[in-house]
Amino acid sequence: MKIVRYLHGGRAYYGVLGDDGTIERIDGAPFDGIRRTGERDDIASVKILSPVERPRIFGVAYNYRAHTDETGKEQPSIPVLFMKPSTAAIGQGDAVKYPSGAEIVHYEGELVVVIGKQARHLAVESALDCVLGYCCGTISVTGLCRGRRASSAAFSRARAMTHLPRLDLPL
Template identity: 35%
Template structure:
């Protein structure tokens, strides 16, 4: 099932996508819901970020080849950092090039969307707390990341976390193709089977320390091939069985 968050005539709601239409649901997808039967053509709505997370928990260096390309070792424990809720953008939204950086990179990632409040999740219960999966771009001011010991500014600036285009509830995250293109040219191509630590590993690790809330997002790391984005570029993240997230880079007014 593909669950989208959308805007229509100034109203925001959730719906289930089937073909080229969306069936508006009653309520929200974090509890039992009913379909309204009101079907809207997709070209009549605006897709929004599929969730508004309380927090985005991101994982660094979870693909060995990506760690290597930046001169890093695979860490003994997951590298965990946060992207604030204000960093989230939706499909088609612009990525605003930050004024304090001159080297902004794309990072295509599988994103896990949490479906229920959870803490200290045992491995055998991990699937029970997941609503589904979506595409993410962990946009990074690489020069700032190198210069500052904390990554808050480098990875947390406004529009640095595009998510979308919807949440796919039936994907199996074990071996999906993850691709990034810039202006139609392929830059990244990897598979989630190459992750050092699986989705199950990451949720167990993260929830040892913190409570995750419905709509929170975990970014699972990026394959090798990261590189620069320039103003005017169109960047697209495609994940097998989920969809494509497309954004254009613009200059701040």
């Protein structure tokens, strides 16, 4: 099943993307279960939005060993986590806005995991029960000033820019 969030007639909806180029609307959000309304919209007449409104975005740096090796850095012994602001998630076709002073921009394709349920202290075998779906993301990693990205503050600032990851359809 391919779930999309889209704008039609000035209103945002969730829907299930069909093979025929139409989207069948879902009543409410898919996080509480999928209840199809029977209403359909043509994909050509809608604007695809970011899959989640105001998401909390977490990333894991240095998760691709070959890239870490290319840079000559040591592989971290524990995951290096970072956050991006909710305004960073933009929809398909939206403009990517680079901050002034950005000197180096790298593009990285990422697997985006959309968590659909609030949870805490889960058993490992229950973790995937909280996943709503997956989508592709394009993350732009920006070096603000040459040589400053090595510090933790510069790393966080570079990773936390708004309008930089694009999340592609569908979930």
